[in-house]
Amino acid sequence: MSNYEPSKFTILVVEDHKFSRKALLNMLVQAGYENVLSAKNGEQAIEKLDNNQIDLIVTDINMPLVNGLELIKYVREGRTNTPCVTSIIAVTTLSDTNTIASCMSLEVDAFLVKPITVQNAQDQIKSAVTEPKKLYQQHLYRNVSTTVSLSNESAKETPDKPRIREVSSHIVHIEKLSELQEGMTILDDIFVTTGGCLLKAGTTLNSKLLRRLNELSKIIEVHPFYSRIDEAQLVS
DSSP states (O other), X not given: OTTOOGGGOEXXXXXXXHHHHHHHHHHXXXXXXXXXXXXXXXXXXXXXXXXXXXXXXXXXXXXXXXXXXXXXXXXXXXXXXXXXXXXEEEEEOTTOHHHHHHHXXXXXXXXXXXXXXXXXHHHHHHHXXXXXXXXXXHHHHTTOOOOOOOOOOOOOOOTTOOOOOOTTXXXXXXXXXGGOOTTOEESSOEEBTTSOEEEOTTOBOXXXXXXXXXXXXXGBOOOOEEEEEEGGGSOO
């Protein structure tokens, strides 16, 4: 982190609104990023990724032709010339819970929440480009929905949905997010306060997901639930 130098990173900004795109580009230049490219939609972004060495993608979600979720999925599944572990920041709103859940499954490296401020952009970019380049959920990518919906009226699933149980596992009662640990498998869906499901029961937590949950803690509905630790992962 101490050797972090903005001028060494090449950033691709993907945003269909001209004013927003220029505003973010100006923020990055003022912050010391010298190598900044831009695209007005996901289709143009893929072309840029195939012809340039990109260290970080900052993408809006609601765009024509190829939307932001489709773009992220293309990258994570290795369908562009850029490495699938390339750092990605999703630009979104905290009310767009379906999109946030898809971004979580596709292992974005940070969220940039609208309205964007210079300080927030700097902090999230630094976090994204310095985060370890490792993916944990490749087996989930294929089933991630890339449909963009700005509705936040997602209904909760029934609370009496059967929880996952395994005899060979240690069940932990979780009362606050800070008690979650890497390697735990959550046994209840985690919801945001508006009702949308953020993480499905059965998701095994890794360091990247824990960081995203911490970033989104203000909009997560916190109530007691259960998680599982496989016996092989227990510390003796």
